[in-house]
Amino acid sequence: MIRLENVTKTFPVRQGQKVIIKNANAIFPTGRSIALLGRNGTGKSTLLDIISGTIRPSKGRVLSTGSISYPVGFSGSFHPDLTGAQNTRFVARIYGVDTRELLEFVQDFAELGPHFHMPLRSYSAGMRARLSFGVSMGIPFDTYLVDEVTSVGDGAFRQKSIALLDDRRARSGAIIVSHSEPMIRRTCDMGAVLEDGCLTLYACLDEALAVHADNLGIPQGAV
The missing domain is CATH 3.40.50.300 (P-loop containing nucleotide triphosphate hydrolases)
Structure with missing residues (x-):
């Protein structure tokens, strides 16, 4: 509620x-x-x-x-100098979920390929949205x-x-x-x-x- x-x-x-x-x-x-x-x-x-x-x-x-x-599509908590993988680890620690499981889920779901290990500042808006959606949906929330x-x-x-x-x-x-x-x-x-x-x-x-x-x-x- x-x-x-x-x-x-x-x-x-x-x-x-x-x-x-x-x-x-x-x-x-x-x-x-x-x-x-x-x-x-x-x-x-x-x-x-x-x-x-x-x-x-x-x-x-x-x-x-x-x-x-957090609102899907919102990447304000992501650091532009960190890679997609590093940002995923950061969010996993904040929400207390298994880091390895979330990394594997996001890497598979977001389909970022080698960009997953590149700095966020190199991402297009669409790539950022895919990363954000994958990270959010990879965490069990009561309300999305x-x-x-x-x-x-x-x-x-x-x-x-x-x-x-x-x-x-x-x-x-x-x-x-x-x-x-x-x-x-x-x-x-x-x-x-x-x-x-x-x-x-x-x-x-x-x-x-x-x-x-x-x-x-x-x-x-x-x-």
Whole structure:
């Protein structure tokens, strides 16, 4: 279970403070896969960062009864001068998992070849995303935070990534950001909509998709 209590996040701008999230109160149930929906730039990735603990809310707090992944695709904890393998070892130590098992899993899954033993600064954005996805999915979390899994690698690798996510969801929950309605319907059973800083949780995925489509002013199915 993940509980948001009066979570607010603001960022300083020239005109003062920009409110990204205001007084969000929600409970994300254990074991559920929840689509996080909202317009581009509404703060979905910021909310994932707050839930994961990589950034702090301006006010309020996040409580959890289980372990939460860092947002898949987030490589801010990776050191650019270390190799993919060295960064994997570093993350394994942070989360207290078997280093050798995680190395073997990531090396096989991410398909980086010799680049796995090269400095991260030499990686393309796609290679970084593959490394991040592999490291996160290689660790058993109670809730996985996933930001646009469909952007990870080419078509074949995306299908491989989605299949792995399906496997993890059989035992864990997830909060998933995606602009693909077919992807959302395949992977999620609840929805949350972030609009104008306000977060609303819906037990019915169809209702969340309908609200989101209405916010965008487009027919449902074109999300």
